[in-house]
Amino acid sequence: MSTDRYNPRDAEPRWQRYWTENRCFEAKEDLSRPKYYVLEMFPYPSGRIHMGHVRNYTMGDVIARFRRACGYNVLHPMGWDAFGMPAENAAIERGVHPKTWTYENIAAMRGQLQSMGLALDWSREIATCDPAYYRHEQEMFIDFMAAGLVERKVSTVNWDPVDNTVLANEQVIDGCGWRSGALVEKRELAQWFLKITNYSEELLTALDGLELWPEKVRLMQRNWIGRSEGMRFSFALEKADGTLLDERLMVYTTRHDTIFGASFCAISVDHDLARRMAGKDPALTAFRKEVASLGTSEESIERAEKKGCALGIFARHPFRPDLRLPVYAANFVLMGYGEGAIFGCPAHDQRDLDFARRYGLPVIPVVAPNTVNAGGIKVEDEAYHEKDGDQTILINSDFLDGMSVPEAKDEVARRMETMGIGERKINYRLRDWGVSRQRYWGCPIPVIHCNACGTVPVPKDQLPVILPDDVSFDKPGNPLEHHPTWKNVNCPVCERTARRETDTFDTFIDSSWYYARFCSPKASVPVDKLAANYWMPVDQYIGGVEHAILHLLYSRFFSRAMTRTGYLDLKEPFDSLFTQGMVIHETFKLDSGEWVFPADAVLLNGNWAHAKTGEPLTIGGVEKMSKSKRNVIDPEVIIERYGADTARWFMLSDTPPERDIEWTESGVEGSWRFTQRIWRLVNEAAIATADARSVGSDYGSIELRRTVHRALQAVTDDLSNLRFNRSIARIYEVANALGSALQQKASPALAAPAIREAAEIMVLLFAPMMPHLAEECWKVLGHESAVVETPWPKADPALLAEDEVTIAVQVNGKRRDEIRVAKGLSREQIEAIVLKLDAVNRALDGRAPKKVVVVVDRIANIVG
RNA sequence: GCGGGCGUGGCGGAAUGGUAGACGCAACGGACUUAAAAUCCGUUUUUCGCAAGGAAGUGCGGGUUCGAGUCCCGCCGCCCGCACCA
Numbered sequence: 001m002s003t004d005r006y007n008p009r010d011a012e013p014r015w016q017r018y019w020t021e022n023r024c025f026e027a028k029e030d031l032s033r034p035k036y037y038v039l040e041m042f043p044y045p046s047g048r049i050h051m052g053h054v055r056n057y058t059m060g061d062v063i064a065r066f067r068r069a070c071g072y073n074v075l076h077p078m079g080w081d082a083f084g085m086p087a088e089n090a091a092i093e094r095g096v097h098p099k100t101w102t103y104e105n106i107a108a109m110r111g112q113l114q115s116m117g118l119a120l121d122w123s124r125e126i127a128t129c130d131p132a133y134y135r136h137e138q139e140m141f142i143d144f145m146a147a148g149l150v151e152r153k154v155s156t157v158n159w160d161p162v163d164n165t166v167l168a169n170e171q172v173i174d175g176c177g178w179r180s181g182a183l184v185e186k187r188e189l190a191q192w193f194l195k196i197t198n199y200s201e202e203l204l205t206a207l208d209g210l211e212l213w214p215e216k217v218r219l220m221q222r223n224w225i226g227r228s229e230g231m232r233f234s235f236a237l238e239k240a241d242g243t244l245l246d247e248r249l250m251v252y253t254t255r256h257d258t259i260f261g262a263s264f265c266a267i268s269v270d271h272d273l274a275r276r277m278a279g280k281d282p283a284l285t286a287f288r289k290e291v292a293s294l295g296t297s298e299e300s301i302e303r304a305e306k307k308g309c310a311l312g313i314f315a316r317h318p319f320r321p322d323l324r325l326p327v328y329a330a331n332f333v334l335m336g337y338g339e340g341a342i343f344g345c346p347a348h349d350q351r352d353l354d355f356a357r358r359y360g361l362p363v364i365p366v367v368a369p370n371t372v373n374a375g376g377i378k379v380e381d382e383a384y385h386e387k388d389g390d391q392t393i394l395i396n397s398d399f400l401d402g403m404s405v406p407e408a409k410d411e412v413a414r415r416m417e418t419m420g421i422g423e424r425k426i427n428y429r430l431r432d433w434g435v436s437r438q439r440y441w442g443c444p445i446p447v448i449h450c451n452a453c454g455t456v457p458v459p460k461d462q463l464p465v466i467l468p469d470d471v472s473f474d475k476p477g478n479p480l481e482h483h484p485t486w487k488n489v490n491c492p493v494c495e496r497t498a499r500r501e502t503d504t505f506d507t508f509i510d511s512s513w514y515y516a517r518f519c520s521p522k523a524s525v526p527v528d529k530l531a532a533n534y535w536m537p538v539d540q541y542i543g544g545v546e547h548a549i550l551h552l553l554y555s556r557f558f559s560r561a562m563t564r565t566g567y568l569d570l571k572e573p574f575d576s577l578f579t580q581g582m583v584i585h586e587t588f589k590l591d592s593g594e595w596v597f598p599a600d601a602v603l604l605n606g607n608w609a610h611a612k613t614g615e616p617l618t619i620g621g622v623e624k625m626s627k628s629k630r631n632v633i634d635p636e637v638i639i640e641r642y643g644a645d646t647a648r649w650f651m652l653s654d655t656p657p658e659r660d661i662e663w664t665e666s667g668v669e670g671s672w673r674f675t676q677r678i679w680r681l682v683n684e685a686a687i688a689t690a691d692a693r694s695v696g697s698d699y700g701s702i703e704l705r706r707t708v709h710r711a712l713q714a715v716t717d718d719l720s721n722l723r724f725n726r727s728i729a730r731i732y733e734v735a736n737a738l739g740s741a742l743q744q745k746a747s748p749a750l751a752a753p754a755i756r757e758a759a760e761i762m763v764l765l766f767a768p769m770m771p772h773l774a775e776e777c778w779k780v781l782g783h784e785s786a787v788v789e790t791p792w793p794k795a796d797p798a799l800l801a802e803d804e805v806t807i808a809v810q811v812n813g814k815r816r817d818e819i820r821v822a823k824g825l826s827r828e829q830i831e832a833i834v835l836k837l838d839a840v841n842r843a844l845d846g847r848a849p850k851k852v853v854v855v856v857d858r859i860a861n862i863v864g
Numbered sequence: 865g866c867g868g869g870c871g872u873g874g875c876g877g878a879a880u881g882g883u884a885g886a887c888g889c890a891a892c893g894g895a896c897u898u899a900a901a902a903u904c905c906g907u908u909u910u911u912c913g914c915a916a917g918g919a920a921g922u923g924c925g926g927g928u929u930c931g932a933g934u935c936c937c938g939c940c941g942c943c944c945g946c947a948c949c950a
Contacts, residue, residue: 005902216868216945223867223946230950253950266950306948332948342950350865351948429949548945654876654888662876666889673902674888680903729878729887736887743904808883813931815883842917853930859882861930 006679008643012772016117024788025064025119027075029534036072037535038064039515041543041551042079045105045127046086049112051583051625051651051663052544054635058648058769059580059657059724060542061118065768066719068119069792075535077518078113078120080106082129083442083507091441091473098441099469102129112636116644117771119788124521128510129441133517135464136526137509138446142457143565144194151193152455155434159187163476166438186292191436192445192503196557200225200428203556212576214658217548224549226429230254231413232339233422235265235315238324249273249315249327252338252427256416257408260397261345261366263356265315266308266330268340274329277311284309284329291331306355307331315343318421319398330355338427350383357381366397367405433554435506440471440479442504450491450498459492465500478502511551512558515541515573526567536568537575545579552577578722581660583651585631587620595620595630622662633663645770646672652724652769674735675773678766681735682777684742685759689752701754702799707737708758709799715765716792728769734762756781761793809834810861811843827854834860 019025040060043053064076080102087098106127113120126133144150158167160177167177172184196203204225207218233256234248249265267274269288278285287309308328317323325343332351333342346356347365356363365384368377370393377384386392386405394400400408416422436445444465446458458465468486471479480487480502491498513526519535520528543551552574559573588596588608600611608617625632638647650671655661711730718727738758741751760781767774767787774787783790802823807830809817817839821830831852834840844864851863 219868220945226946226949228949251950255950330948332950334949337949344950349950351950427949545944656877659877664876664889667876670889676902725877726887732887739904806883810883810931813929818883851930853882855882859931861882863930 004680004683006676006773006776008645008675008772011776012115012117012643012645015772015775016114018775018786019117019119019788020122022786023123024786025074025076025121026123027073027077027121029531030073031534033071033073035075035535036064036067036540037075037538038067038540039077039518039538039542041541041547042081042511042514043109044081044084044086045102045109047105047108049109049635051633051635053113054116054647055583055651055657055661056542056544056580057113057116057118058651059578059722060540061116061120061648061771062652062719062724062768063540063542063722064119065771065788066792068788069764069768069790071791074119075124075518076118076120077124077126077521078118078122079124079126079514079518079521080109080128081507081511081514082106082127083504083510085439085441087441088439088473095473097469099129102127102441115636115639116648119771124518126514126517126521128443128507128514129467131464131466133514134443134510136517137443137505137513138458138463138465139460140513140526140562140565140567141505142446142460143567144561145457147561147565149195149198149561149564151195151432152190153193154188155191155193156186157189157191157438159185160476161185165477189436189438191434192447193432193434194509194557194561196433196554197428197430199557199560200227200430201426202560203430203553206556206572210572210574210577213574214545214577214579217545217552217577217579220548221553224430224553228254228427228429230338230425230427231256231409231416231422232425233318233416235318235325235343237327238314238316240312240314245313247273248421249341250339251341251343252425253343255345255348255409256412257394257400257403257405258345258348258366259317259319259343259412260394260400261347261364262317262325262343263346263362263364264325264344264352264359265327266333266342266344266355267311267327268333268335269329269331270335271329271333271340273341274311281311284311287329306351306358308355308359310359318416318419326361328355328359336431337429346383347379348383348385353379353381353383364396366394366400367392368395433506433508433557435509436503437506438478438502439504440467440473442507443467443510444480445501445503445505447501448489448491448498449501450494450496452496453491453493453498455501456491456493456498462492467504480504508550508554509558512554513562515555516559516562516568526562529567529569532568532570536570537573540576540578541574542578542580544582548579578657580657581655582624583663584622584660585625585633585663586622587629587631588617589620590615590617595628597630624660625663638668642668642672643675643772645773646675649674649728649766649770653728654725656725657722674732675770677739678735678762678770678773678777681738681742682759682763682780685738685755686780686782688742689756689759701741701751704737704741704751704754704758705796706799706802708734708754708761709795712761712765712793713795713800716795719768724769727765731762731766734758734765738762763787764790764793805857807834807857808859809837809840810859811840812863813861814843816840816843823857825856827856830854830856830860834862 038060040056064074068074082102087102090096090101091098128134158172160167160180160182162180162182163177167184176182177184204222204227207221210218230253232250232252234250237245237247237249269291278288308330311327311329313327314324315327317325333340344352344355346353346361346363348367363379365377365379370391392405394403394408400411403411413424444467446463446465448456448458450456468483471483473479475482487500487502489498489500515538516527516532516536520531555573559568560571562568563570586598588598588601590596596610596617601608601617602611608619609615610617623629650668653671711734714730715727741755763774763777778787804820805823807819807821808815809819817837819833831854840862847864849862849864853861
């Protein structure tokens, strides 16, 4: 590299040191200044950063630096989502202790993030595996218990019978354990739950207020919460001989209007009634086993036929004493929703129809378009649903005949309520949050099990419950189970021998409140309220859309639970949310199907081939970077070769931030060339204007100034709205204009102040994206202070106003010419000018203009 | 099945209902150079034409409007989320 080139290897570490030594990005509460809290979803310390991190953290960094320059007191922290299974896997596979592995990874990744030149407040760094962090989680859990937000109940887990361990859903592959390959069983264990369903309605309605969240995410959460308005009511049950049973069958429905179309009832195989009856009924026992073995994967559900097992009992129709409905245990009824029991109305529900056809049950249409005669509609293989635009009425339904669906629902509800057999009920799909994990590398659940006192929370003065280091991974399962001393404790209440809870928290708990901890990361309480009240909510949160539901919903719940228990004073933790797209890259394959590194692909005579073996290659899709597809580009290699600024610039260029961005070698080369071009331009500008440091009265080159100030205005607006790609296009325009001005050597003396101004504004504009280069350029332009301490420039309104405008001239909507006129020229004057234009008369071809539409300063359209 | 989004040059993408293709990438031509790299200048939607100048053009078909990539209706295609939720 020659000396006239910009050398990021020298400049970048130098400025990183400068920012650190001057503590430029350490945030302090300051009530006199407006705050801005920008946060990117914190990383899992896997060991190395990937391009997704580079994109995510670059965006956040641009926002942080931009807001800072605009005068905000900016909080931009970083931490580590440090608990989780990969650390345990490393322990099992390589014998490294999870803690060692995690902290080594953190150290490596911290270095990589620092090499990106991020404007982070490292003094606030937190790691969720640090007892100084998770002790507060334990304390809050104990308070949540007291507030009735915690429940302990039996729940099903995936059990690997060979490894004797619980598996997470993602460790179950095709129904088998990922490590042992053994068929996974369902086991029931007592587990801890956070009562997120207490907030179902609140979490749903508050979505409407999150106007700065993507509509898509709000919708996904709405669907996830899954509110439905219906009825819960019960049927009287009888035996085959007609004798009444002394229990009733409770069902849930949203279509009580179709009650006269009911032809059977179905209950889940896990329904209490099915369990009890199985004891006396071998066929039912066999059926329950069959259903349990089918698994719950989407695929198996898709393929499974609707099947049932008749129980030999019957439900009496509430309004037709003569009618009795056979009751089945059925594979398509879920225990987890509603009452785990339904009535089937085959004419208007596809599943019920499939079931009815299989078992020869009646199909009675009860809703039909009102254009159809009273005879009704025919249902063959497809259940009838109201289509858009259909007006429907009830038929074959006794006292409901002729009513609309809402009227019928209302009438049925009213009658059932009067009869005392049911009530209107709102149901949610949302389930309580199971937080127990039978894992070592997580936050210990601060509870002790005592035979006499039951489950007892660990007294707060004994917190934290520290995860012991001396564990062994020799045996399968949770090492805490085999730890001799940690597990055995005395009951804090009665002091008799008791057992410590060996489950740890779901790591989603760790990430449900870290944003609040960043406000006061060293406080002796979970959050210092003064600090939290100043910084919260997060003004701009950025992360991948893969967290659209779980992490974001849990966080919304947690901030409410923390407010309820007095730790916070807010509801919504994230004011504005941005979900960025993935980084994708081309893929190559051998004929054998084996993936090949793109770096090994070469073009030989127009065909792709392997650079080393010469084997022919086919181009795969452009896909998310992944190790298995071998299309990963290592950010460290890129930063080493081009510097962080080039990588950052590339990440922000061209593609809108919410879309997937394709990593291309040529694109990075382009960014690299641009950094060099900036460096040359700024140096040339500095030389050309060396004698004109102070801006004189004669700015000269008004066009250059106009371009620069308009770009400044546009970039300010675009950065405020996260439109990085558009900002970059405007900065290119400034660079092009500056380049042209420098070329016109005839009048540099006159243009010097304008050139200097252009160079300075350009540097400040790209500074949030390429901070190191900006600092170097700023020095070249003769500044003593750093860019990070320089306020964002302000556009001169006089230069934004135009005195002349271009008006497009159309004839019948087709553009024929354009004219330059004084801004604000009147309708009449414009009309007079355009009617004389040659192009207009040619296009009119002798016809007289019927009408002339003029939009002042914009367009004239002659209708002829 | 339900819900949502998107279709613009060779590519990534710009366009408050008002000159479609800003800006970048790639390609091509030229300058500089012994040469290459780097750099600089230019061309680049398609099509007819030597040119001046036409014609067509934002997935397809209609509509609203003086004017539609943008709004409305109906198709086609691609992508994403949820899914036996009663």
